[in-house]
């Protein structure tokens with residue numbers, strides 16, 4: 022097992038909401054990331070998945086200090102990055118890079134490709150003049166771009182080529198850790214595999230560690246050593262890729278996996294899809310206790326009262342769910358009534374029996390489409 026390259030403890034990123042034109046007063050805060058603790062191991066690809074708005078990008082940005090976290094620690098090689106001033110952080114930024122989701126918006130349209138890739142070399146004073154130009158051309162070759170196009174502008178390239186420019190820019194300073202924020206989701210399917218293969222080759226060649234963010238569980242399965250599942254600013258589960266698929270312990274992960282199509286048509290016909298009811302709550306007013314309790318088919322009264330610890334339920338398999346302590350509830354539970362979303366009395370009465378229905382499960386076959394009543398339900402898509 023590799024050593025941790027990054028140790029993240031109690032990471033919080035809250036965005037304050039202010040009101041008032043002259044006297045600005047904080048009236049609320051978006052709890053985008055609300056207390057994450059996990060390690061990223063040297064040389065691994067850690068996939069991070071979850072629904073839109075659950076805080077994946079914010080997590081990536083807070084780890085590499087593009088956002089300065091509200092609370093918590095990010096230890097990189099033993100140094101807590103959150104304690105450092107901008108000046109102290111500057112030399113470390115070379116090691117911590119990001120590839121962005123949007124290959125169109127993330128490149129300055131008024132700069133040539135050569136200038137875009139050279140920018141980090143300039144900022145960190147790593148090469149000048151001819152040496153800088155040669156390094157840029159070398160980087161273009163590494164990512165599969167023709168170095169003769171060094172004076173062209175981003176709009177003269179296709180989406181896949183632009184993403185290669187973004188990758189070259191991220192590689193320029195020979196980083197050790199890269200946050201890959203949905204780097205393929207804006208690309209055509211045919212190009213996605215090429216970019217994924219390129220990223221894997223680069224990882225092997227340059228001993229890179231990736232945090233690979235995606236909506237799509239099937240995309241992270243291919244590239245990830247371990248997978249972390251996020252919901253509303255919290256980590257639900259983290260384990261090795263195969264373990265997450267074969268033995269999901271968190272009900273949210275179960276639902277995500279049930280939504281992934283199976284390539285074998287015979288098996289696909291029998292796939293049971295778990296449809297979560299209700300909307301994702303707002304990070305402005307997250308539910309009490311377990312943040313997933315308003316949609317969890319197994320929730321019982323404890324879930325609305327007590328925040329589940331993110332604990333190692335099995336070796337290397339972390340999960341935040343009370344079912345770890347009370348596994349017998351998995352068989353019989355099913356929230357017939359939504360549990361209260363506001364903070365209840367912590368020591369309140371607990372005589373409520375768990376509901377006895379099975380979780381809402383439906384077949385993935387064609388009959389699902391025919392059932393018009395289901396269309397208003399929010400379905401988990403990976």
Ligand SMILES: Nc1ncnc2c1ncn2[C@@H]1O[C@H](COP(=O)(O)OP(=O)(O)OP(=O)(O)O)[C@@H](O)[C@H]1O
Nearest residue numbers: 036051053072073074075076077078079080236304
């Ligand atoms: N700079 C900001 N100021 C205020 N709120 C923000 C800011 N950045 C993100 N948020 C909010 O934080 C929450 C998490 O956003 P984030 O972009 O991290 O989600 P995500 O999981 O990356 O979503 P997506 O899959 O759509 O990219 C959202 O509710 C978002 O509106």
Ligand code: SF4
Nearest residue numbers: 311314317324342343
């Ligand atoms: S703690 Fe309760 S509500 Fe949360 S995921 Fe586990 S069973 Fe569901």
Ligand SMILES: [Mg+2]
Nearest residue numbers: 077078079202
């Ligand atoms: Mg995002």
